[in-house]
Amino acid sequence: MPDFDLLVLGAGASGLMCAATAAGRGLKVAVLEHNPNPGRKILASGGGRCNFTNLEVRPQDFRSANPHFVKSCLAQYPPSRFLELVKEHKIAFYEKAQGQLFCHQGAREILNLLLGLNQKGKVKLLTGAQEIQVCHQKEPSLFLVQCSLGEFSARNLVVATGGLSYRSLGASDLGMLLARQFGLKVTHTRPALVPLLYKGFTPLAGVSLPAEVEVAGRSLTDDLLFTHQGISGPVVLKASLFWDPGESLQVNLLPGQDLNPLLLEAKASFPQKSLSKTLAQWLPERLVSHWQETFGWPTKGQLQNFSHKELALVAQSLSAWSFVPQGTEGYAKAEVTLGGVSTQELSSKTLEAKKQPGLYFVGELVDMTGLLGGFNLHWAWASGFAAGTAVS
Ligand SMILES: Cc1cc2nc3c(=O)[nH]c(=O)nc-3n(C[C@H](O)[C@H](O)[C@H](O)COP(=O)(O)OP(=O)(O)OC[C@H]3O[C@@H](n4cnc5c(N)ncnc54)[C@H](O)[C@@H]3O)c2cc1C
Numbered sequence: 001m002p003d004f005d006l007l008v009l010g011a012g013a014s015g016l017m018c019a020a021t022a023a024g025r026g027l028k029v030a031v032l033e034h035n036p037n038p039g040r041k042i043l044a045s046g047g048g049r050c051n052f053t054n055l056e057v058r059p060q061d062f063r064s065a066n067p068h069f070v071k072s073c074l075a076q077y078p079p080s081r082f083l084e085l086v087k088e089h090k091i092a093f094y095e096k097a098q099g100q101l102f103c104h105q106g107a108r109e110i111l112n113l114l115l116g117l118n119q120k121g122k123v124k125l126l127t128g129a130q131e132i133q134v135c136h137q138k139e140p141s142l143f144l145v146q147c148s149l150g151e152f153s154a155r156n157l158v159v160a161t162g163g164l165s166y167r168s169l170g171a172s173d174l175g176m177l178l179a180r181q182f183g184l185k186v187t188h189t190r191p192a193l194v195p196l197l198y199k200g201f202t203p204l205a206g207v208s209l210p211a212e213v214e215v216a217g218r219s220l221t222d223d224l225l226f227t228h229q230g231i232s233g234p235v236v237l238k239a240s241l242f243w244d245p246g247e248s249l250q251v252n253l254l255p256g257q258d259l260n261p262l263l264l265e266a267k268a269s270f271p272q273k274s275l276s277k278t279l280a281q282w283l284p285e286r287l288v289s290h291w292q293e294t295f296g297w298p299t300k301g302q303l304q305n306f307s308h309k310e311l312a313l314v315a316q317s318l319s320a321w322s323f324v325p326q327g328t329e330g331y332a333k334a335e336v337t338l339g340g341v342s343t344q345e346l347s348s349k350t351l352e353a354k355k356q357p358g359l360y361f362v363g364e365l366v367d368m369t370g371l372l373g374g375f376n377l378h379w380a381w382a383s384g385f386a387a388g389t390a391v392s
Pocket residue numbers: 009010011012013014015032033034035038039040041042044045046047050051052053129132160161162163165166169170171172173174334335336362363364365373374375376377378380
């Protein structure tokens with residue numbers, strides 16, 4: 001007789017959702033977590049306010065070898081389902097931009113909601129579980145889990161240990177090791193939703209402005225922030241999801257405006273105005289003077305001294321700035337991990353491993369990574385729900 005119907009490894013977003021769902025169906029569930037407390041990434045999410053979902057979540061909001069894999073989970077658990085839960089628990093929320101929903105009070109409310117559901121389902125939450133090891137017994141099929149807290153057995157095992165980013169919050173490679181142990185393919189992983197490195201812009205550190213970034217055939221618009229190490233801000237974090245090392249990015253620092261005709265118009269109307277003063281109408285002064293030095297614009301002062309060709313080059317350097325980032329700031333600064341357990345190995349409806357009945361992989365651990373904007377937490381809820389509904 002196993003100790004539990006279901007053992008969940010990891011008390012994060014997907015694990016807590018999965019455990020609550022299965023327990024709500026009457027299953028006997030335990031969750032093993034190595035941190036002293038559950039849900040540390042939830043608490044850190046959205047700058048402490050938890051961008052818990054997005055009003056519209058679609059396959060194109062994700063990067064994966066197979067973004068369509070997300071469809072079945074989204075059909076079972078659309079954003080409206082989580083929103084109902086939030087409303088039921090009287091959690092005040094607001095839409096920040098582009099459908100992104102945040103808590104008014106703080107991420108703690110979302111964690112409390114999940115912990116409440118787990119408590120209601122009498123889920124045994126075991127924290128401080130170190131050195132987890134798993135083996136599978138064939139007849140009868142049983143998962144045996146050994147850890148610092150003892151030995152536990154269950155008919156089903158859900159691995160919900162998350163990605164590799166933010167070790168400080170409890171991230172580990174346990175999930176990927178277990179996937180490989182059971183013969184499942186893990187796709188190449190690397191940091192994503194992460195600042196990009198680019199030397200030479202230190203004098204601009206702190207300058208922030210709206211920008212449009214083109215990467216891998218996508219066009220993304222949001223704020224860009226220059227840092228001591230390179231570039232960051234929402235548009236860069238989003239671009240980092242689709243950027244592959246060695247590829248170039250093209251940045252328009254004046255999105256929605258056609259700079260070349262603007263400069264020609266300014267030259268015709270105010271020929272004695274300086275180029276830098278003209279540009280400073282639309283761009284931060286620090287950026288204009290740095291661009292002037294970096295791109296070697298002629299120092300001709302007044303607009304009337306510039307040829308149309310020279311103004312076109314100035315416009316191009318600002319509206320189609322192309323460069324190859326030198327890398328990323330790594331897992332320590334990455335909100336998520338790109339890649340993970342291959343979707344080919346899992347049922348898109350239940351997240352069960354095709355090679356090992358009773359074994360499931362959910363959340364960020366799976367090769368399904370969302371853009372900035374509530375998509376990653378929604379994937380955690382939806383995949384956790386799908387597995388929690390399927391286990392028997
Ligand atoms: C700073 C930050 C802010 C973010 N903000 C947002 C946001 O606002 N909106 C959004 O959609 N996404 C956000 N994300 C991403 C989002 O938090 C994650 O994608 C999501 O939490 C993934 O859920 P998960 O259950 O797969 O993993 P996690 O929530 O990371 O849970 C995994 C759990 O497994 C535990 N674990 C790991 N290894 C072991 C082990 N060896 N033994 C036992 N337990 C283990 C961990 O301690 C953790 O509790 C943010 C991420 C970060 C880092």
